[in-house]
Amino acid sequence: MSDQAREEALAQAALAALRGGDAAKARATLAQMAAPPPMLLAQVCNRLGDRDGEAEALRSILAGDPRNLPALLAMGHNAQARGDDRGAISWRRTALAQAAAHGAPPQLQPLLQQAQDAIAQSSQRFEDHLTAAIRDLPSLPRIALATDLLLGKRAIFLQQPSMFYFPGLPQRAFYERSEFDWVAPMEAMTDAIVAELAAVRAGAPDFAPYVQTSKARPAPNNKLRDDPSWGAYYFWQSGAPVPDHAARCPAVMAALDHTPMPVIEGRSPMALWSLLKPGTHIAPHHGLLNTRLICHLPLLTPPDCALRVGAETRAWHRGEMLIFDDSIEHEAWNRSADTRVILLFEVWRPEIAVEERAALTLLFQAIDQFGPAQIDTGG
Known part of the structure; x- marks a missing residue:
């Protein structure tokens, strides 16, 4: 063998x-x-x-x-x-x-x-x-998030701005209202702003579409392009006030005076009422920059409406500011039978020093002078 x-x-x-x-x-x-x-x-x-x-x-x-x-x-x-x-x-x-x-x-x-x-x-x-190991600890949100990430119960979301990235900033989805001294005076004006909103919408309940096709740029790949289901009523646009809207809404303009909005020629400030009709979903996306925070002052807040930023989802509550980094993936939805409206604006990130803000202002102006400013179609 x-x-x-x-x-x-x-x-x-x-x-x-x-x-x-x-x-x-x-x-x-x-x-x-x-x-x-x-x-x-x-x-x-x-x-x-x-x-x-x-x-x-x-x-x-x-x-x-x-x-x-x-x-x-x-x-x-x-x-x-x-x-x-x-x-x-x-x-x-x-x-x-x-x-x-x-x-x-x-x-x-x-x-x-x-x-x-x-x-x-x-x-x-x-x-x-x-x-069992951490059961007796006090409530520690960052420990809870780190544990969820370890267990695969939540995903890691980081800043991914679509146009400009500023290094060294904290990777935070939401900031808390108590961290900013300008928030409380602004929230105190909610009733006056809601009254102005009601007066404007009495004559025209719909706003212009938030995402619009520009003649100077390719059409954005956004299902809500030219759709008033996501509407915008601007007070500051491309760094300049909208005179008619500002005149009709002095409470809004006075409230915005409390905020550290960037002042960049042709770009900022940016402030508007953002309207979301029933059944509307803003798909996940990233904003242009990570040098700013986006602020929402909720005005009309039906149930079943929410904003997800990264791994965290928060609902809007009338008069309670939401502040977040829109360079982190985010989405929003209105699953109710009523319209949701917020006052949306941007502020400088608090971690950016005064001299850096001045340098960024010059840099952004130079970028925009080179050609038409990139339009933010998903904030």
Whole structure:
């Protein structure tokens, strides 16, 4: 009998012994081979409870074929048997990713489902473990967010302005009203502003579309382009007041005087009433700049309306300012039966020093002098 024939015969005998329930005999048979099949050896070791031997055999497979699906699944099971939940998750996620990318034979589908179920169970155990560790701490929002990110319950969103990025600024989605001394005096004027809004809308309930096609630029890829479902009534536009609107709404203009709005020729200030009709959704997008914060003073606030910035969603409440970084992915919606209206404006980010603001003003003016200013079609 040739060496090859002998090896094949021993492998078949070991397989028969394993199928017959005699794992010890199967292992003894494999020990007679010069090169026992690694997966068969791993299965025998598994049946005998030899976790080290099983892992060694599986690693020999993965050394030559790092994406071998059966070996990846078996390594996940091996890690689980050792009590290594996080290791088991890692092996199983790799196996599931491999199957998703390249497919898997039908006979492996039950094992893939088992891996998915095991990941969910291990993840829950990990979450319970972390929750128990910090259960007695006071409410710490950043710790809660960091924990959710670790658990994969929320995603990381960073500044990605579509036109200009200023480095070194905090990655914060929302700022709090209490951080700015100009907010309270402005919020106190909400009733007067709402009265002006009612008077304006009594004559024209719709505003011009927020996103409009410009003759000087390609049409923006925005489903709400030229659609008054998202309307705008400007008080400051492209750095200049809108005289008729400003004259009709002195309370709005007085309220805006409280704010540190940028003054950049041809660009800022920018302030408007933003109207969102029932059933309207502003798709996820990024603003032009990260040098500003966008402020919303809510005026008409039906239920089922909200703003998501990054991983956090907040509802509008009449007279309570929302302040956020629009260079982080954000979206908004009105799922109610009534119209939502806010006073929207921009302010300098507080972290930018006075001399940097002056330099940025010159820089933005130079950018705009080179050609038509880029239109913000999604703030």
